[in-house]
Amino acid sequence: MLRLEKRPQPSTFWTYAAPLVAVVVTILLGMALFASLGKDPVGAIRAIFYEPLFGEFSFYYRPEVIKKAAPLILIATGLAFGFRAGVWNIGAEGQYIMGAICGAGVALAFYPSESRWLVFPLAIIAGTIGGAVWGLIPALLKVKFKTNEILVSLMLVYVAQVLITAFSSGLMRNPDGHGFPGSRNLSQYPAAANSELFAGTGIHWGVIAALIAVAVAYVILTRHQFGFDVRLAGQSPKAASFSGVNPNKLVILSLLLSGGLAGLAGVFEVTGPAGQILGSFPKFYGFTAIIVAYLGRLHPVGILMAGALMALTYIGGEVAQDRQQLPAAAIMVFQGMLLFSILGVDVLTNYRLRFGKNEVR
Amino acid sequence: MTLLDLRGLTKAYPGVVANSDVSFSIGEGEIHALLGENGAGKSTLVKTIYGLVRPDAGDMTLAGQPFSPSDPRAARGSGIAMVFQHFSLFDALTVAENIALGMDNPPPRKQIAGRIREVSEKYGLPLDPDMIVGDLSAGERQRVEIIRCLLQSPRLLIMDEPTSVLTPQEVNILFETLRLLSEQGTSILYISHKLDEIRALCHRATILRLGKVVGECDPRATTSREMAEMMVGTVLQAPQRDYAEAGAEILCLKNLSAPAPHQFGTALKNIELTVRAGEVVGIGGVAGNGQDELVAALSGEMRTGEGMVVVDGASIGGLTPNARRKIGVCAAPEERNGHAAAPDMTLTENALLTGNTRMVLSKNGMLDWAKARDFADSIINAFDVRTPGTETTARALSGGNLQKFVIGREILQKPKVLVVNQPTWGVDAAAAASIRQALLDLAAGGSAVVVISQDLDEILEIADRFAALNEGRLSKPVSTKGLSIEEIGLMLGGAHDMEAAHAQA
Numbered sequence: 001m002l003r004l005e006k007r008p009q010p011s012t013f014w015t016y017a018a019p020l021v022a023v024v025v026t027i028l029l030g031m032a033l034f035a036s037l038g039k040d041p042v043g044a045i046r047a048i049f050y051e052p053l054f055g056e057f058s059f060y061y062r063p064e065v066i067k068k069a070a071p072l073i074l075i076a077t078g079l080a081f082g083f084r085a086g087v088w089n090i091g092a093e094g095q096y097i098m099g100a101i102c103g104a105g106v107a108l109a110f111y112p113s114e115s116r117w118l119v120f121p122l123a124i125i126a127g128t129i130g131g132a133v134w135g136l137i138p139a140l141l142k143v144k145f146k147t148n149e150i151l152v153s154l155m156l157v158y159v160a161q162v163l164i165t166a167f168s169s170g171l172m173r174n175p176d177g178h179g180f181p182g183s184r185n186l187s188q189y190p191a192a193a194n195s196e197l198f199a200g201t202g203i204h205w206g207v208i209a210a211l212i213a214v215a216v217a218y219v220i221l222t223r224h225q226f227g228f229d230v231r232l233a234g235q236s237p238k239a240a241s242f243s244g245v246n247p248n249k250l251v252i253l254s255l256l257l258s259g260g261l262a263g264l265a266g267v268f269e270v271t272g273p274a275g276q277i278l279g280s281f282p283k284f285y286g287f288t289a290i291i292v293a294y295l296g297r298l299h300p301v302g303i304l305m306a307g308a309l310m311a312l313t314y315i316g317g318e319v320a321q322d323r324q325q326l327p328a329a330a331i332m333v334f335q336g337m338l339l340f341s342i343l344g345v346d347v348l349t350n351y352r353l354r355f356g357k358n359e360v361r
Numbered sequence: 362m363t364l365l366d367l368r369g370l371t372k373a374y375p376g377v378v379a380n381s382d383v384s385f386s387i388g389e390g391e392i393h394a395l396l397g398e399n400g401a402g403k404s405t406l407v408k409t410i411y412g413l414v415r416p417d418a419g420d421m422t423l424a425g426q427p428f429s430p431s432d433p434r435a436a437r438g439s440g441i442a443m444v445f446q447h448f449s450l451f452d453a454l455t456v457a458e459n460i461a462l463g464m465d466n467p468p469p470r471k472q473i474a475g476r477i478r479e480v481s482e483k484y485g486l487p488l489d490p491d492m493i494v495g496d497l498s499a500g501e502r503q504r505v506e507i508i509r510c511l512l513q514s515p516r517l518l519i520m521d522e523p524t525s526v527l528t529p530q531e532v533n534i535l536f537e538t539l540r541l542l543s544e545q546g547t548s549i550l551y552i553s554h555k556l557d558e559i560r561a562l563c564h565r566a567t568i569l570r571l572g573k574v575v576g577e578c579d580p581r582a583t584t585s586r587e588m589a590e591m592m593v594g595t596v597l598q599a600p601q602r603d604y605a606e607a608g609a610e611i612l613c614l615k616n617l618s619a620p621a622p623h624q625f626g627t628a629l630k631n632i633e634l635t636v637r638a639g640e641v642v643g644i645g646g647v648a649g650n651g652q653d654e655l656v657a658a659l660s661g662e663m664r665t666g667e668g669m670v671v672v673d674g675a676s677i678g679g680l681t682p683n684a685r686r687k688i689g690v691c692a693a694p695e696e697r698n699g700h701a702a703a704p705d706m707t708l709t710e711n712a713l714l715t716g717n718t719r720m721v722l723s724k725n726g727m728l729d730w731a732k733a734r735d736f737a738d739s740i741i742n743a744f745d746v747r748t749p750g751t752e753t754t755a756r757a758l759s760g761g762n763l764q765k766f767v768i769g770r771e772i773l774q775k776p777k778v779l780v781v782n783q784p785t786w787g788v789d790a791a792a793a794a795s796i797r798q799a800l801l802d803l804a805a806g807g808s809a810v811v812v813i814s815q816d817l818d819e820i821l822e823i824a825d826r827f828a829a830l831n832e833g834r835l836s837k838p839v840s841t842k843g844l845s846i847e848e849i850g851l852m853l854g855g856a857h858d859m860e861a862a863h864a865q866a
Contacts, residue, residue: 008757225726236703241662243714244682
């Protein structure tokens with residue numbers, strides 16, 4: 001009989017090996033899936049993992065991977081704090097959209113200013129505040145009225161989605177846009193544009209911000225009292241309360257933090273790759289970031305790698321659709337497999353497999 | 362007639378031999394004591410008999426037949442029953458539902474309540490099958506477990522530290538039941554380190570030390586001291602103390618009242634208590650009578666009204682735990698894993714858990730891990746915590762060792778007021794003596810110490826004054842000089858409740 005036995009200490013080996021094993025397992029499962037669809041399994045895997053990075057058109061795909069990874073990493077890093085503390089912010093998508101709306105709103109208010117050193121920083125600050133305030137709403141409701149932050153933050157996503165559609169065809173509509181919905185294109189507005197810092201690399205300010213966020217989050221989690229309190233509250237709420245951690249403060253701080261970072265990602269997206277406020281503003285970064293946070297096992301460095309991997313499967317998935325005529329659904333199944341494998345293999349970090357009869361020590 | 366015979370049982374785990382060539386036998390109807398410190402191998406041995414552990418070598422015979430249970434179900438099938446130290450009951454279900462859940466072949470639902478009443482009458486264990494378990498005292502919960510065993514008519518009943526949660530009167534009731542069972546031919550394997558109980562109850566005792574049988578004796582003809590010394594292997598030091606003149610009032614509880622913090626909690630009602638510098642006040646009572654709530658009200662986990670908790674003349678009822686630590690009020694709650702310590706964190710992190718304020722283990726919010734590690738190290742050294750190192754997780758430590766760490770962590774912070782709940786629960790005799798000595802030394806240094814404990818011997822040993830906590834009310838403290846266990850038992854009021862329950866049943 002096969003069974004799991006809890007390890008007295010988490011295994012150091014599996015902490016690092018698990019993600020690698022999981023990727024290998026996913027590749028094998030994926031190949032089986034693609035083969036069963038009558039596609040070339042090796043070619044499909046190659047299209048997903050190899051072509052975007054090293055293939056013929058990698059000069060185009062690499063920047064795309066980086067641009068896709070940056071918001072995921074930025075949002076997931078913020079979410080990791082809340083998730084570790086047991087505060088479930090599911091509404092990063094809404095906070096991300098509100099960041100974009102507020103950032104774009106401030107930038108457009110100064111149009112056609114030429115003062116880059118005023119408009120761009122102000123837009124960033126406004127976006128961060130916008131996201132943070134959107135995160136603060138479920139926090140305050142939870143602290144004051146014991147509402148469930150999962151529901152409130154999630155419902156606020158739909159509010160934000162309605163707002164961005166309304167703004168794109170109302171208040172923020174481009175006056176020179178012949179009546180079409182959508183704001184002015186911010187990436188063509190030099191004072192507010194979040195353009196590539198090095199041509200052809202895909203590296204914009206959001207990428208820099210994501211890297212800084214990862215580094216700062218790492219320091220906070222491992223060396224700062226706040227990070228300690230977050231970990232303690234998540235692992236052992238009673239011990240945290242005995243230690244003197246104020247759970248309400250933790251709820252407010254972690255939602256402010258994750259909301260703020262999601263808002264930040266929103267500004268960088270709206271002033272850069274997306275360019276404008278529009279109903280079809282790039283969606284799902286806020287939801288995908290939840291997966292990224294867990295794939296990276298809520299660790300900043302892990303999130304950095306998970307974000308890059310996730311972005312790669314998106315871009316690679318597009319390549320595979322294009323080259324191998326794989327259906328889009330197969331790519332989504334493949335991404336799902338990745339998540340399941342990581343969670344499955346992850347069990348080995350805290351448990352060991354045993355064969356044979358039960359024995360309790 | 363021999364019921365169970367063990368021959369040469371050996372079980373080794375990586376790095377430690379839990380049982381080495383253990384042989385002894387239990388007669389039919391015999392109450393046999395298994396005596397030993399934590400880590401002596403009692404648990405492994407009992408788990409072997411109960412089918413949870415397979416021995417590497419050696420064999421067992423049960424009533425002359427070879428006996429090697431492959432799992433607890435097989436052991437129960439052969440007539441072995443066990444009452445564990447920690448109960449596995451569902452608070453929200455009734456007694457009858459809990460009993461039915463834990464049985465291999467439960468009788469039909471309609472009959473079970475009747476069967477429970479029958480058994481509880483027969484063995485003098487008052488218990489109402491329709492009560493919700495969450496409302497029961499620890500003694501009544503234990504009866505649920507015992508009755509569950511008795512419903513299967515066992516030939517051998519194993520009891521692991523059964524009296525650690527009972528009042529003296531409840532202990533007497535339990536002993537009556539066990540004697541009755543023994544007269545009717547049921548054998549009992551009684552595991553404990555409370556020597557007086559073993560002398561009062563058991564017919565024979567086997568003493569284990571470091572996995573080996575080091576002696577066998579007739580406990581009725583052996584003194585407690587002799588048995589303790591066999592168990593520990595050295596000559597025991599009783600805690601040294603002198604009843605010093607108590608100093609100024611430090612801690613003052615004035616009409617302390619607080620509502621129950623959760624559904625199965627206890628409200629505190631009008632508690633009055635003064636603790637002076639250099640004094641140890643012992644608070645006794647059966648678990649669930651407000652101990653956890655009292656600790657929470659003192660540690661700062663639960664805030665109370667203005668002026669109810671006063672330290673050095675200042676009201677601290679509204680202060681956070683860390684603000685209280687700053688002025689020197691430290692506490693150690695009962696539950697080690699998950700309350701006093703975070704099980705998945707390392708000892709260094711657990712040292713930081715309460716040590717940050719007084720030991721200054723951080724600067725501007727940035728944690729000084731090197732300093733925290735040194736603090737953890739000093740606790741490990743000063744309190745002889747057996748662990749590979751400071752980076753071991755708390756859950757990897759044995760209960761006794763973690764308890765030493767938790768108590769040591771608070772004592773080394775040199776608090777002005779220390780509140781501990783069950784400081785030596787599950788700790789071996791030698792370590793318990795050193796913890797008690799450390800508490801006395803702290804008081805001798807001028808601190809006010811409150812020891813909440815269900816171990817009345819412990820309270821008599823170290824406390825200057827005693828008060829009983831019963832349903833959230835604290836009795837008037839009395840001096841422990843000349844106070845007998847019986848008088849304490851009456852103060853606890855547990856026996857009174859039980860007679861009432863008996864009348865209902």
